Amino acid sequence: MNIIEKVFGYGKELSALQMGARSIIIFIITLALLRISGRRSFGLRTPLDNIITIILGAVLSRAIVGASPFGAVVFSGLMIALLHRAVGWLTARNDKFAKTIEGNKIILFKEGRFIDYNLKRALVTEEHVMQGVRKTALTDNLDKIDRIYMERNGEISVIKKEN
Numbered sequence: 369m370n371i372i373e374k375v376f377g378y379g380k381e382l383s384a385l386q387m388g389a390r391s392i393i394i395f396i397i398t399l400a401l402l403r404i405s406g407r408r409s410f411g412l413r414t415p416l417d418n419i420i421t422i423i424l425g426a427v428l429s430r431a432i433v434g435a436s437p438f439g440a441v442v443f444s445g446l447m448i449a450l451l452h453r454a455v456g457w458l459t460a461r462n463d464k465f466a467k468t469i470e471g472n473k474i475i476l477f478k479e480g481r482f483i484d485y486n487l488k489r490a491l492v493t494e495e496h497v498m499q500g501v502r503k504t505a506l507t508d509n510l511d512k513i514d515r516i517y518m519e520r521n522g523e524i525s526v527i528k529k530e531n
Contacts, residue, residue: 375389376389376390376393376438377389377390377434378434379434380433380434380435381434382433382434387432387433387434390431390432390434390438391432394428394429394431394432397428397442397445398424398428398445401424401445401446401448401449402449404446404449404450404453405420405448405449405450405452405453405456406452406453406456414470414520414521415470415521415522416452416455416456416459416469416470417452419452420448420449420452423448424445424448424449427441427444427445427448428441428442428445455469470520470521471520472520473517473518473519473520473525474486474489474490474517474518475515475516475517476490476492476497476516476517476518476524477497477510477513477515477516478514478515478516480510480511482494482497486518490518492518496524497516497524499524500516500523500524500525500526501513501516501524501526503524504524504525504526505526505528511529512528512529513526513527513528513529514527514528514529514530515527
Protein backbone atom coordinates (compact mmCIF):
# COMPACT_ATOMS: atom_id res chain seq x y z
CA MET A 369 0.00 0.00 0.00
CA ASN A 370 1.54 3.30 -1.01
CA ILE A 371 1.65 6.39 1.20
CA ILE A 372 -1.00 8.32 -0.78
CA GLU A 373 -3.51 5.49 -0.45
CA LYS A 374 -2.72 5.18 3.25
CA VAL A 375 -3.26 8.92 3.88
CA PHE A 376 -6.27 9.48 1.60
CA GLY A 377 -7.80 6.01 1.47
CA TYR A 378 -9.53 4.33 -1.41
CA GLY A 379 -13.20 3.73 -2.14
CA LYS A 380 -15.94 4.20 0.41
CA GLU A 381 -14.28 2.57 3.41
CA LEU A 382 -12.46 5.60 4.79
CA SER A 383 -11.31 6.36 8.29
CA ALA A 384 -11.98 9.70 9.95
CA LEU A 385 -8.35 10.69 9.38
CA GLN A 386 -8.54 9.82 5.68
CA MET A 387 -11.74 11.84 5.29
CA GLY A 388 -10.06 14.68 7.15
CA ALA A 389 -7.08 14.55 4.78
CA ARG A 390 -9.45 14.55 1.80
CA SER A 391 -11.32 17.51 3.33
CA ILE A 392 -8.13 19.55 3.48
CA ILE A 393 -7.34 18.84 -0.18
CA ILE A 394 -10.93 19.55 -1.30
CA PHE A 395 -10.90 22.81 0.68
CA ILE A 396 -7.79 23.96 -1.19
CA ILE A 397 -9.21 22.82 -4.53
CA THR A 398 -12.50 24.61 -3.78
CA LEU A 399 -10.65 27.86 -3.08
CA ALA A 400 -8.94 27.52 -6.46
CA LEU A 401 -12.25 26.74 -8.19
CA LEU A 402 -13.92 29.77 -6.62
CA ARG A 403 -11.08 31.96 -7.87
CA ILE A 404 -11.59 30.48 -11.34
CA SER A 405 -15.37 31.01 -11.25
CA GLY A 406 -14.96 34.64 -10.23
CA ARG A 407 -15.75 36.87 -7.29
CA ARG A 408 -19.44 37.03 -8.02
CA SER A 409 -19.92 33.43 -6.83
CA PHE A 410 -20.46 34.67 -3.30
CA GLY A 411 -20.63 38.41 -3.89
CA LEU A 412 -23.90 39.03 -5.70
CA ARG A 413 -25.96 36.09 -4.38
CA THR A 414 -28.11 35.87 -7.48
CA PRO A 415 -29.90 32.60 -8.29
CA LEU A 416 -27.12 31.89 -10.79
CA ASP A 417 -24.51 32.33 -8.07
CA ASN A 418 -26.47 30.12 -5.68
CA ILE A 419 -26.39 27.37 -8.29
CA ILE A 420 -22.60 27.15 -8.19
CA THR A 421 -22.59 27.13 -4.41
CA ILE A 422 -25.06 24.26 -4.15
CA ILE A 423 -23.80 22.14 -7.04
CA LEU A 424 -20.12 22.63 -6.27
CA GLY A 425 -20.72 21.66 -2.65
CA ALA A 426 -22.71 18.60 -3.64
CA VAL A 427 -20.17 17.43 -6.21
CA LEU A 428 -17.04 18.06 -4.15
CA SER A 429 -18.49 16.39 -1.07
CA ARG A 430 -18.50 13.14 -3.03
CA ALA A 431 -14.69 13.18 -3.11
CA ILE A 432 -14.49 13.65 0.65
CA VAL A 433 -16.66 10.64 1.45
CA GLY A 434 -15.29 8.50 -1.37
CA ALA A 435 -18.62 8.17 -3.18
CA SER A 436 -17.06 9.03 -6.55
CA PRO A 437 -13.53 8.88 -8.00
CA PHE A 438 -11.46 11.81 -6.72
CA GLY A 439 -10.16 12.91 -10.12
CA ALA A 440 -13.59 12.80 -11.73
CA VAL A 441 -15.03 14.93 -8.92
CA VAL A 442 -12.30 17.54 -9.22
CA PHE A 443 -12.72 17.65 -13.01
CA SER A 444 -16.50 18.02 -12.62
CA GLY A 445 -15.96 20.87 -10.15
CA LEU A 446 -13.64 22.56 -12.63
CA MET A 447 -16.28 22.29 -15.37
CA ILE A 448 -18.91 23.82 -13.06
CA ALA A 449 -16.58 26.71 -12.16
CA LEU A 450 -15.69 27.36 -15.81
CA LEU A 451 -19.36 27.21 -16.85
CA HIS A 452 -20.27 29.66 -14.08
CA ARG A 453 -17.51 32.01 -15.21
CA ALA A 454 -18.67 31.78 -18.85
CA VAL A 455 -22.29 32.47 -17.94
CA GLY A 456 -21.20 35.36 -15.70
CA TRP A 457 -19.05 36.75 -18.51
CA LEU A 458 -21.97 36.55 -20.95
CA THR A 459 -24.44 38.15 -18.54
CA ALA A 460 -22.05 41.05 -17.98
CA ARG A 461 -21.72 41.65 -21.72
CA ASN A 462 -25.14 40.85 -23.13
CA ASP A 463 -28.27 42.40 -21.62
CA LYS A 464 -30.64 40.05 -23.43
CA PHE A 465 -28.76 37.01 -22.15
CA ALA A 466 -28.65 38.53 -18.65
CA LYS A 467 -32.41 39.07 -18.65
CA THR A 468 -32.95 35.49 -19.82
CA ILE A 469 -30.73 34.05 -17.10
CA GLU A 470 -31.37 36.44 -14.20
CA GLY A 471 -34.72 38.01 -15.06
CA ASN A 472 -35.74 41.65 -14.55
CA LYS A 473 -36.45 43.72 -11.51
CA ILE A 474 -40.17 43.88 -10.67
CA ILE A 475 -41.81 47.07 -9.45
CA LEU A 476 -44.02 46.26 -6.48
CA PHE A 477 -45.12 49.72 -5.32
CA LYS A 478 -45.44 53.10 -7.00
CA GLU A 479 -47.60 56.19 -6.80
CA GLY A 480 -48.69 55.25 -3.28
CA ARG A 481 -50.08 51.83 -4.21
CA PHE A 482 -48.98 48.22 -4.28
CA ILE A 483 -49.19 46.59 -7.70
CA ASP A 484 -51.14 43.40 -7.01
CA TYR A 485 -50.29 41.72 -10.31
CA ASN A 486 -46.56 42.18 -9.69
CA LEU A 487 -46.82 41.06 -6.07
CA LYS A 488 -48.32 37.79 -7.30
CA ARG A 489 -45.71 37.52 -10.05
CA ALA A 490 -42.94 37.99 -7.48
CA LEU A 491 -44.64 35.53 -5.08
CA VAL A 492 -44.66 38.01 -2.20
CA THR A 493 -47.26 39.61 0.01
CA GLU A 494 -47.50 43.23 1.11
CA GLU A 495 -46.08 42.15 4.47
CA HIS A 496 -43.02 40.60 2.78
CA VAL A 497 -42.47 43.89 0.99
CA MET A 498 -42.95 45.87 4.20
CA GLN A 499 -40.29 43.73 5.86
CA GLY A 500 -37.90 44.82 3.12
CA VAL A 501 -39.00 48.45 3.51
CA ARG A 502 -38.37 48.40 7.25
CA LYS A 503 -35.01 46.74 6.73
CA THR A 504 -33.68 48.92 3.90
CA ALA A 505 -35.48 52.27 4.35
CA LEU A 506 -35.76 52.07 8.15
CA THR A 507 -39.39 53.14 8.06
CA ASP A 508 -42.82 51.63 7.77
CA ASN A 509 -44.39 54.86 6.55
CA LEU A 510 -45.26 54.33 2.88
CA ASP A 511 -45.93 58.07 2.48
CA LYS A 512 -42.14 58.49 2.46
CA ILE A 513 -41.65 55.86 -0.28
CA ASP A 514 -41.65 56.57 -4.01
CA ARG A 515 -41.07 53.09 -5.43
CA ILE A 516 -40.31 49.56 -4.24
CA TYR A 517 -38.67 46.91 -6.42
CA MET A 518 -37.87 43.25 -6.16
CA GLU A 519 -34.41 43.07 -7.64
CA ARG A 520 -33.10 40.30 -9.87
CA ASN A 521 -31.48 38.62 -6.87
CA GLY A 522 -34.78 38.61 -4.91
CA GLU A 523 -33.95 41.47 -2.55
CA ILE A 524 -36.35 44.33 -1.90
CA SER A 525 -35.08 47.81 -2.87
CA VAL A 526 -36.73 51.00 -1.76
CA ILE A 527 -36.57 54.44 -3.38
CA LYS A 528 -37.55 57.17 -0.97
CA LYS A 529 -39.36 60.32 -2.07
CA GLU A 530 -37.19 63.37 -2.44
CA ASN A 531 -37.99 66.07 0.11
